[in-house]
Amino acid sequence: MRDGQRHAPWAADPANSRGRLHEEQREAVRGPRDAFQRDRDRIIHSISFRRLRHKTQVFMAPDGDHFRVRLTHSLEVAQIGRAVARTLGLNEDLTEGLCLAHDIGHPPFGHAGEDALKAALAGQGGFDHNGNTLRALMVIDSPYPRWNGLNLTWETLEGLAKHNGPIAEPAWALAEADAAFPLDLTRWPSLEAQVAAIADDIAYDNHDIDDGLRAGLLTLEQMLEVPVVAAGWEETRRRFPDIAADRLVGELVRSQIGTMVNDLIAETRRRVAMAGVETAGDVRAAGTCLAGFSDEMRDAERSLKRFMYANLYHHPRQLEAARIAGELVAGLYSAYHADPRLMPADWHARLPAEEPARSRHIADFIAGMTDRYAVTRYREVVGPIDLPEGF
Template identity: 50%
Template sequence: MVAIYAVQDSGSRGRLYPEVESPVRSPWQRDRDRVLHSAGFRTLQYKTQVFINHEGDFFRTRLTHSLEVAQIARSIARSLDLNEDLTETVSLAHDLGHTPFGHAGEDALALAMKDWGGFDHNTQSLRLVTALEARYHAFDGLNLTWEALEGLAKHNGPVKRPTPYFVEYDAKHHLDLQSHASAEAQVAAMSDDIAYHGHDLDDGLRAGLLSFEDIEDLPLVGEALRRSRDMERQIGREASDQAQRVRHETIRVVINQLATDLTEQTRRNLEALNPQSADDIRHAGYPVVAFSPEMREANKAIRKFLYARMYRHWRVNRMARKAKIAVREIFDILSEDPGLLPDPLRGHAKAADDVQRRRLVADYIAGMTDRFAMEEHRRLTDLSVLG
């Protein structure tokens, strides 16, 4: 049983294209399964989180990140008596629109598309599940429920400046873009923060971009590190074994404390609001799912540290610069000469106007994995590689 303020299994606003509901799965179980089986979800396994895919087998990718977000979100949703399946669906789908090479690839495409309708990964996620996935006879996209699409569109809050595609889709399937999303989508968004702060610290330490000394003074993280080191000293393991266990235990404690604080503060917020429906959460006027003030400040400090010391590290910057150049060159070459596109895109491009052609090329690039994008760049620019 879910709480009265959760999205109810019997209360869905339906799908854009009506379907007979399953006798054995809830609408959101079907949504989750459609996301898991989509081509867009599979490509996430070779898309950058921070490190480009070939830099190491054990660094997070967009796929492992999405799975970790879903695990954290589902645990929090269960604790708060929310709709776990809907929470999981939004968590798994939230990064479907990411380009190869992470934010570097997105920045390059956004600049290339600046005068042609723009590009951002949130809009691309919505386009993927509502138009680009071509799997079903009766419709394009995945035909997800209103609740899943609303969560995907608004998981970071009300959409104050909707992109042209948001406006276009909202006109035919109103997603109430100016309100907050359901508690389930809010949990997915906050779990995204928890997951990437935890695993980006982990990956940074593993890669040698960060050291234990670098994080000693970070709020929350420093205390978790001290406790972990003390435990290892008491156990007395070999130094070579200690470092890995200290790292894992530190990150485990950080993730647990963030998730616990979020759950406890959200309970207090729910008690104060006393919502009687999911719509009461949507129209509360503020995010109901939130950290305590103290943890919010700690979280900001971790984010600031990661941006300064990891995301802007010279090694990361070098790879990001190369990625931006590759993405922009692929875009420019294919936009200027659409005859170089593979079938069937080449035929579509010939029938398109300038805006449509560039959008088609952007969609093609956004759907690439890191590895495919590198190979495609070589095919288009290197005479020694067969086209």
């Protein structure tokens, strides 16, 4: 038992952490916190995390106060991840930190902004948001006097690097992080990291339904074409037969999250037992993912994802917004590349002279922007831009 919570023997233990890239002086340790608790707190207090409040989740720079953004999504992922971790006896603080930080590397406008930066850096190694998460936390966001980055533990960096599993061929940003602090990229990460990744799926699978319905891009009738949603709706109506349908959407979403969480817990327990895991090291040595859905739930979840891509993420209104966002990010990159003096003085002062570092530095600046800051800067350095209503 650690900190009053009973941990499984295969849970990550902060007392056995592989440490931090930079050794920290003892007097710099503030308060009675272990290594993973400090990591979580450093993430929450970082500039990178604060900027998530104005970065796209589904809808770009939304006017509506009730739509989710990257910050609220990350908080919801953390709530799900922490609940699962506690039930499985895993380290809640490591799980929570991974959930909170997993989207820090997203540029403005989500995947539309990422595609634009990837194209802009095509000759300089490209761009991917997961590698940029490591770059933001290890290089760019630097609040401490003696080193760059937040100096997070190996376990936190490993879990963020392998958010989607082992990586055989890392792109440049992740390769640089791995060269500085080897992260064992070809093996599966901790169970805490595996749970955090699936908590992300559970959160956006279900909360995007809520936002899509609120925006009028989805209808309940459409959603009932998806078997897992239809089953959840039938159960919800059975429990609340006298309540109007519009009052039950939230209950449907909550019910689906609970169903997925319960399946994840049961299936993960089964896999851990089948693999004969006894230590945290055994998790990485297992050679397979130990946290996951049952086959039935996996197929149901994939069906839901296919529906969401066809009807929400690739909705004509969303595609038009993505086109405009891509042009905006590409225009910013072109303007700064042509005249780096347009960047703020501190960013211009640090501009490398040689490629590819020069182009990557410009992309670092753009990737850190919020949606609204990117729009403001575009109008300053490029020119007017007409944005669709609700953008």
